[in-house]
Amino acid sequence: xxxxKIVVVKLKELILTTALVLAGVVTLMxxxxxxxxxxxxxxxxxxxxxxxxxxxxxxxxxxxxxxxxIHLELVCDANHINSVRLVNLDEAVETMYPLLNPALxxxxxxxxxxxxxxxxxxxxxxxxxxxxxIEAIEQTLRKAEITE
Numbered sequence: 001x002x003x004x005k006i007v008v009v010k011l012k013e014l015i016l017t018t019a020l021v022l023a024g025v026v027t028l029m030x031x032x033x034x035x036x037x038x039x040x041x042x043x044x045x046x047x048x049x050x051x052x053x054x055x056x057x058x059x060x061x062x063x064x065x066x067x068x069x070i071h072l073e074l075v076c077d078a079n080h081i082n083s084v085r086l087v088n089l090d091e092a093v094e095t096m097y098p099l100l101n102p103a104l105x106x107x108x109x110x111x112x113x114x115x116x117x118x119x120x121x122x123x124x125x126x127x128x129x130x131x132x133x134i135e136a137i138e139q140t141l142r143k144a145e146i147t148e
Contacts, residue, residue, distance in 0.1 A: 052078035
């Protein structure tokens with residue numbers, strides 16, 4: 001005589017057990033990915049480790065035009081320039097130098113597209129003004145750059 005054992009497994013219990021095991025495995029893998037996955041990535045993209053170019057913050061510098069001091073403010077995050085503007089610009093200065101704001105706006109649009117300062121394209125009507133502004137932007141970026 002043989003000792004045959006009959007095991008009855010209900011399909012409902014089998015499906016529930018399989019689903020719980022799969023959910024546990026997925027949860028475990030997700031926890032491992034979150035804990036170890038993004039330690040070296042500053043942007044969270046997961047492609048390759050990137051290093052920051054700038055210390056995030058607001059930086060200012062001054063430039064002089066005919067005995068008038070003009071303050072430039074630059075806002076940047078770790079990898080690109082967010083905005084550039086002239087601060088406390090007097091109306092008399094705006095009247096004397098009407099190309100300052102339009103020239104800076106053109107440069108700011110290019111910088112927002114992550115074009116490096118060395119590759120900015122100058123417009124024909126305001127090359128001199130934009131050259132002065134680029135020098136001020138470079139001076140301000142030196143304050144923000146991360147030196148290793």
